[in-house]
Amino acid sequence: MIKIKDLEKIYRTEEVETVALNKLSLEVKEGEFVAVMGPSGCGKSTLLNILGLLDDPDGGSFMFNNIEVAHFNERKRADLRKHNIGFVFQSFNLIDELTVFENVELPLIYTGVKSAERKKRVEEVLDKMQIMHRRNHYPQQLSGGQQQRVAVARAVVNRPKLILADEPTGNLDSSNGNEVMQLLTDLNEQGTTIVMVTHSEHDARYSHRIIRMLDGQTVLENIMV
């Protein structure tokens, strides 16, 4: 599903040039659950942003479903993204002005799903995430774990083929964290490809494969059994 070769990302500021990704190559197959680990600043988030088409690389090739997307413009990236990719962030990133239901509904609105169908699908995933009873609450009225479940719901409501999660449990205590990990595992078992950045060995164990990074490169791969 994802095939990356010699991917480069360089951040230039006035004084320094940071090579965030240094000729990185990587392949993720459909249905895989991959964890990315590594010390702070090694380029994990950068990689995830590029995989998620939020950012463009400075060099190398990026095949998404056998299409070269490295040089897509913003509009094309947005179109590809909204149909194929869901995101889960460490800091949830829910919109405070929208209710739980409306937050989850948002991706469906942007992909043009009809209102009745939207209602059905949102309720379906809220049910699955066991957050249905909070559907009319606003994010601030929820606990961290609940907020992250809403965020996961939002990421999957469009039935994306790929979910990218950047430290999804980073702001959660262990029991809430485990719940979220269980959700991701369930999704993966139903066929969704998942790439997750994490600092926790415990969380990484939910995955099939751990990719370890250092200074913008992959240095090690552990296959989990």
Next chain:
Amino acid sequence: MIYNYLKIAIRNLLKYRFISFINLFGLTVGLTCCLLITTYILHEISYDKFNDQHDRIWRITRSFNNPETGAQSLHLGTIAPPFAPLLKNQFSEIENITRLLSGGSATFRYGDKMFNEEDIYFADEQFFDFFKVNVVKGDPKTALNDPMSVMLTEEVARKYFGDAEPMDKMIRMDNQLTLKVTGVYKPLPSNSHFHPNIMVSFNTLKDSTVYGESNLRTNWSNNSFFTYIKVPHGFSPERLEAKFPAFLDEHMADVGSRFKPSQWTKLHLQKLTDIHLHSHLDYEAEENGDIKRVYIFSAIALFVLLIACINYMNLSTARSALRAREIGVRKVVGARRKEIIAQFLTESVIVCWLAIILAFALTWLLIPYLNQVSGQDLSINILLRWQVMVPLVLVPFVVGIMSGLYPALFMSSFQPVKVLKGMFKVGGGNVSFRKVLVTAQFAISIALIICTTVVYRQMNYMQQKALGFDREHVLSLPYINTLSNSYESFRNELLSNASVLNAGRSSRIPTSRLLDASGTRIMRGDSLAPVSADIKYVVADKDFINTYGVKIVAGRNFSRDFSTDSASFLINEAAARVLGFASAQDAIGKRMGYGGRDGQLVGVFNDFHFESLHQQIVPLVLFIPRNENTYNRISIKISGNNIPAALAHIEKTWKRFLPDVPWQYNFLDESYDRLYQSEQRQGTIFTIFAGIAIFIACLGLFGLSAFTITQRIKEIGIRKVLGASTTRIVTLLSRDFMILVAIAALIAFPIAGTAMYAWLQDFAYRTTMSWWIFPLAGIIALMVALATICFQAVKAALANPVKSLRTE
């Protein structure tokens, strides 16, 4: 999708209440100003358009000029009575013609009901073919046919007849004519350039006791007849005007003069619908409006709207920092840029919609007050037509998009990766654009402060300018011809009361125009020779000069002691100058001819402002008339000690001598105030709207500074912890704004200066545009800005740093 936009827009408005309120309030006030001004402008440009065939009606006007120099001395909105029938005969393009003569005011009586009526006109039966009048009783085709017929407005009819049938009743005019009521009509709308209260049939003038048929046919010098022509579509005014000189020479050949008539007089055409805004002739039916005023107020309306929009843009972009994350998230879950733009535009359009609804309601509430200060008769109904409502419905979109587009474009360009990482800060590229906007606001405000100051100073100047005569406690009464026989005893009776100081008669009194003139001759060698100088005249008795306290600078006033004074002249200094006398003294004792008179110059009086300050002081001659009936007014000087007693005494005397004439008077200083009323009102309205504009600008500044300071709370806290004093922090926060005010001042000065210089040119006597007005305006703007900012800066600087640091 739209539903989602609406939902989040409304929640956002509620969430950021403070900024939403400032935005909404500013826009509402701005739009209300615009609507009020629009009402005024629409009313101004609607004048005379209610007449069905307004585009086919023209007015003929007449000007006079010096045949040698060509300089125009007078341009009247009226012409002499013989013109109309001759014009109609000669020019086939004139389909119809109507004449209208202002009868000024007169006393009407029916039974025991006696009132003084104003706006009386003599009108012919063609009047209704030109002007749309709602005649409720009588037949407009015939009502004005017969001599001694009269039509009244409903109000006037009710005054005399109550609920009784007015038709065919006989009513007395000036105790002279008995008129038959042949019609009743509704008053003409306020957007008509004249408003006859009473229309007497034109044929009444044929009566020799009133005016006389031969006068109507031959009097070329009584140019007081408003004359309108109706022409076919596609009429060319230039072509007709070009034929006028030959026409004048043909028909006025017998008017004695060594020049051809076309050399010293001209006829002009004026479109009916141009009269109100474009005609400022020396004689008009009523005081007209002014297209310049329409432009000035349009500009103010635009400025106010612009300032309100700028506020919106500023506050919305500033606020965008708070919404960066929301935009980032939307983009991550699939929003395209245009969808983000659409969302922000929806928000601004909603705010504009709310604003326009509120503004409409406010306009409706405020129109009565505007009418009060402006003396206009405006109604919100003028807005209720599709030509206005359609644009009005579009306004929220235009204004909303205008003010929302920049914030929308700016915010939609956020990179989700960056904003979600918290890398977004207030600042960057948008700051300089915001500075441009704030500078523009300040520039407009400063320019408006300068304009307001100059307008105010000119008003003040006119109020306080030494006029060269005494207008305090002077009473003006109409002169009634029947007084002529007993005038001396009437005057003695008046003066018998100690509080009546003096009384004099004249054809015109100060504050009115000087329009009467004759030819002047002075001695050249041993005979009188005409001079080309244009000298106006007023007939006055020997007490006129003293009643008004006018100073004699050489020679003497008219006097009872000189029997020759019935042929003597008094001139003003300006006349002495144009006649070529070396000094005022030099003129005394010289022989002079004026019109048909021949006599001696006995005195020169001070150049006083007989006319309003709009007019230059013109050369003027006074003489005692042979016929006392040429007097029109009596002026009475009373002492200020006991005005009610003086009035009571004068009224008693009046009633004794003139039992048939209603007692009426006015104070000269009131007439004087009326001369400048329209400027006063214009000044007041200008000040109000300029004040509002400045207020909205401050509001925006208040919001913006509140916002900027909130953003810097943490920085301020750290600085304080590190030992910065409150003063230093306030200075730090206000410095940026002060620079903007300085730049704005540099932009505003030349613009306001040029505009006000042009405005002042309308006044023959005007205040100086002192240099200090400019820095003053700058300083006022600066003070207001500083006060606004300091209020917030001090609050922020005084706050406990521990607290502000913890909020992060």
